[in-house]
Amino acid sequence: MRSPRMRAALAVGAAALVLVGCSxxxxxxxxxxxxxxxxxxxMTAVDGPTGLRDDAIAPTRTVEDTDGGEIDHLGAQSISDIEQYWAYAYPDNLPGEFRPVEALSSWDARDYAGGFCGGPTHGLVNAGFCRVNNTIGWDRGVLLPALRRVNGDMAITMVLAHEYGHSIQQQARLVRSTTPVLVGEQQSDCMAGAYTRWVAEDRSPRFTLSTGDGLNDLLVTLLSIRDPVLTELDVEINGVGDEHGTAFERISAFQAGFTDGPSACLAIDAAEIEARRGALPTELxxxxxxxxxxxxxxxxxxxxxxxxxxxxxxxxxxxxxxxxxxxxxxxxxxxxxxxxxxxxxxxxxxxxxxxxxxxxxxxxxxxxxxxxxxxxxxxxxxxxxxxxxxxxxxxxxxxxxxxxxxxxxxxxxxxxxxxxxxxxxxxxxxxxxxxxxxxxxxxxxxxxxxxxxxxxxxxxxxxxxxxxxxxxxxxxxxxxxx
Incomplete structure (x- = not known):
């Protein structure tokens, strides 16, 4: 908000997990x-079990540099499941032939040893897709445990489904060197939504997701990984080259994939994102x-x-x-x-x-x-x-x-x-x-x-x-x- 006596606004923070009040x-x-x-x-909105099934089939992928713990097991199960979905969905929606990623790797961001995509992993509290060698990796020490602790197994799976979306983009040639990062990121959010719908429809042999509280928790996860609010000065100094989008934008992209499948993801480009933003302010x-x-x-x-x-x-x-x-x-x-x-x-x-x-x-x-x-x-x-x-x-x-x-x-x-x-x-x-x-x-x-x-x-x-x-x-x- 603005005022002659004060300058302020209807404000923002970062990732709400608890609010006062209940309806x-x-x-x-x-x-x-x-x-x-x-x-x-x-789909009817109902509560129910969410997460790795008790009778989940075995993963088809192994993890390099693993510590053999639960987080890496969930990661391997997640990628195995995501690949099973894309083996089914890719031929009807995207050009070419689906190819699984080359390898999976894991690290602990608290340790000094380890590397991913040509760089050190100490302090790398993240998950990512490496275009150089077509691999996916994640931090098993800080990031994924925190996501699981707050929002359950499927929070890990959704984040990895987003990263896998980048591999799908590469295979389908949806992005090139001139494609804005924002477009690539929201396409991947959309693809994560398409995979999540497959799980919610009870078609996954490894995971289950309720359309009530379970899906709500995944949307909370998207809130937690949205971009911080930028100022005009931030943009002038650093530009917006690594922009991923606001929570509103990322959730709407995810919802498009969940509702309409991979075909909706193909429609996400710079013009579509700009239309969704309309006159809404993007920086302070x-x-x-x-x-x-x-x-x-x-x-x-x-x-x-x-x-x-x-x-x-x-x-x-x-x-x-x-x-x-x-x-x-x-x-x-x-x-x-x-x-x-x-x-x-x-x-x-x-x-x-x-x-x-x-x-x-x-x-x-x-x-x-x-x-x-x-x-x-x-x-x-x-x-x-x-x-x-x-x-x-x-x-x-x-x-x-x-x-x-x-x-x-x-x-x-x-x-x-x-x-x-x-x-x-x-x-x-x-x-x-x-x-x-x-x-x-x-x-x-x-x-x-x-x-x-x-x-x-x-x-x-x-x-x-x-x-x-x-x-x-x-x-x-x-x-x-x-």
Whole structure:
């Protein structure tokens, strides 16, 4: 955000695993055929086992320089499974003939010995594909154990599926020396999504993946490996040659592969990525911190900006008396932000909303929790008031996703900046969209109905938000019509 008194923004951090607040899941039957709230990519969203099967068949690949531990076993199983998928999928989708990578290697980034792709591996907390000799390697000491500890076996498999995507690109000649790194990386995210769909369909003989919590965990993993927010100075000094993309971009690429298969990955190029970015900011300006702490002043500024953008008559009232939400005649409270249709009032619990938008750096130094995690929830309640004025259903699964979609519309409208009577300029900053995505995935409140109920799959909540970021009011209403 901008203001004559301060310069700030709806902010960003890095990889949220825990957020304050929780919403209820909606039970019921879906109405919309076009965008089923209870499905992800056409598959029913259900919880269940995720990870290496107890009866998994043996790996077909071995690992060089292995320590013989569980991480390398998972790596070998992952690559074996990914290759089985591509042996099946490649002929129908890509030119030429599928060829497995030449070798797999492992190292411990804490050790001084070892090498990969012609360089030392000490301090190399990473996984990668080496184009020089067509090999894949990974850090068994730091990176993969951390991914597994937080998000399970399939987090390792997904990261290696992304790296394998680079081998597929080479074989199919989808990239060349002039192809932007950003394009190659998001194509690989898409290919990881295509493989993951095969696992979710229960076709893998080694792994299983639930379309509920299991898939949610993989999206959290994508949050954790998105690019850090750059400043204009960063870009001037270092350029964007190794850009991988924001969490919003990487998740949308993954979702394309999961939903439509490898053919969707072929459509990802510089123009397609630019279209997805639209007018969204990609780096912080020199005088921006990307941070406007949630306060009475800031939420009133966001509220005033929404009044200017949408000009409802009458606008909803804004109350900081959170306890009064319990007296609403036609909706349950959904703290820290509630909307009551009977009184056309938004109620905020400011301490809880502030906590929601404040990262705990000591607990998680890479936290993606930030200001817009909270502001997006406020925006979603404002979008409920606009739906109420139009007489739209407000307590259905479709209403929850419609709200997420309209929150995306409103968030994008803030990109150019809105001057408020209080002297602020409420303006979207780089990283804000990722903060909203983090909240959608981990608490779902910005994708909830008037009672704070949401749908099971974070995949669906993010897809609805994305539809709004890239669309408009009419698209959201027609897509989620129930």
């Amino acid at each position: 209820h899941r909606i039970e019921g039957s879906a109405v919309s055929v076009f965008a089923d709230p209870f499905k992800v990519g056409g 300006q020199r005088d921006q911190t990307g941070d406007w702490p949630v306060s009475d002043e800031s939420v009133h500024a966001v509220y005033e900006a929404l009044k200017i953008l949408f000009a409802p008559a009458p606008p909803p009232a804004l109350s900081l008396d959170a306890n009064a939400a319990a007296g609403c005649a036609d909706a349950r409270p959904s703290p820290p932000a509630s909307y009551c249709p009977a009184t056309n009032t938004i109620y905020l619990d400011m301490p809880a909303l502030t906590a929601m938008g404040t990262p705990d750096i000591e607990l998680d130094p890479t936290s993606l929790v930030g200001d817009n995690t909270a502001y997006s929830v406020l925006i979603s309640r404002y979008m409920l008031s606009l739906q109420h004025a139009k007489g739209l259903p407000m307590d259905t699964a479709e209403a929850a996703l419609r709200t997420a979609c309209l929150t995306g519309v409103a968030t994008t409208k803030l990109a150019p900046g809105v001057a408020t009577p209080g002297g602020h300029s409420v303006k979207l900053a780089a990283g804000d969209i990722d903060e909203a995505v983090s909240g959608l995935l981990t608490n779902g409140l910005a994708a909830s109905d008037v009672n704070g109920d949401t749908v099971p799959a974070g995949f669906s909540r993010i897809a609805a938000f994305q539809a709004g970021v890239l669309g408009d009011w009419d698209r959201c209403v027609s897509r989620y019509a129930g």
